[in-house]
Amino acid sequence: MVPALMTLASLPANALDLKGFSRPDDAACAVDFDCATKRGGVSDVFIILNPNGTIFDRIFAFGNEEADNIYYFDPAVVAVNPDEVGDNTTLLEPNGSWSDNFGIFSINGALALGFISDPQANIPPTGSIVYYEEPGSNPYGYILEGGPDSKALTQYYDATFYLHPDLQLDGYIASFQSDTVPEPLTMLGAGAALGFGSFFKRKLGKNNKQNKA
Numbered sequence: 001m002v003p004a005l006m007t008l009a010s011l012p013a014n015a016l017d018l019k020g021f022s023r024p025d026d027a028a029c030a031v032d033f034d035c036a037t038k039r040g041g042v043s044d045v046f047i048i049l050n051p052n053g054t055i056f057d058r059i060f061a062f063g064n065e066e067a068d069n070i071y072y073f074d075p076a077v078v079a080v081n082p083d084e085v086g087d088n089t090t091l092l093e094p095n096g097s098w099s100d101n102f103g104i105f106s107i108n109g110a111l112a113l114g115f116i117s118d119p120q121a122n123i124p125p126t127g128s129i130v131y132y133e134e135p136g137s138n139p140y141g142y143i144l145e146g147g148p149d150s151k152a153l154t155q156y157y158d159a160t161f162y163l164h165p166d167l168q169l170d171g172y173i174a175s176f177q178s179d180t181v182p183e184p185l186t187m188l189g190a191g192a193a194l195g196f197g198s199f200f201k202r203k204l205g206k207n208n209k210q211n212k213a
Contacts, residue, residue: 036143040064051171072114079164
């Protein structure tokens, strides 16, 4: 069982980052044009949903604040799955360049659920799970990085398996979205990359099922 101080119900959630940019009003800032624009617009969102589907907590990375930073949920609040340490997920732009890495990080000696985003001075090794980014939606109306050309975030990428197994059994869900600001690509190149991304995801899912069989 999860220790009492590690259950989601025991403490208020706390979204943090190494450089101290995260604020209690980030969710309000993310949908306020002036506030979000001054911070570079929303680049990434990590969300945890309660078992009833309501929002438990979110971490926002704004474009002007994400360089060489790590965003994470307070490990005293959100317990992680120790079996998934070292199995982080990497997101790639359609042209194959590195975009994001989410999963479990060591923060001051504690294991925390979090993510890092571009730009990074030292790009981390590719995770054990890799996806090419595919466009999704922006259901909460965030003011996004990239201005008018950026209409939506990526699709939701599942991160529930990084939560402690007891939290998974309770019905908590975690997912990650990144920005979809396009890199310079020819239309042919972009189409080919996206097509390969879909193929790669299907192949990865098939391999995962085979490995669990």
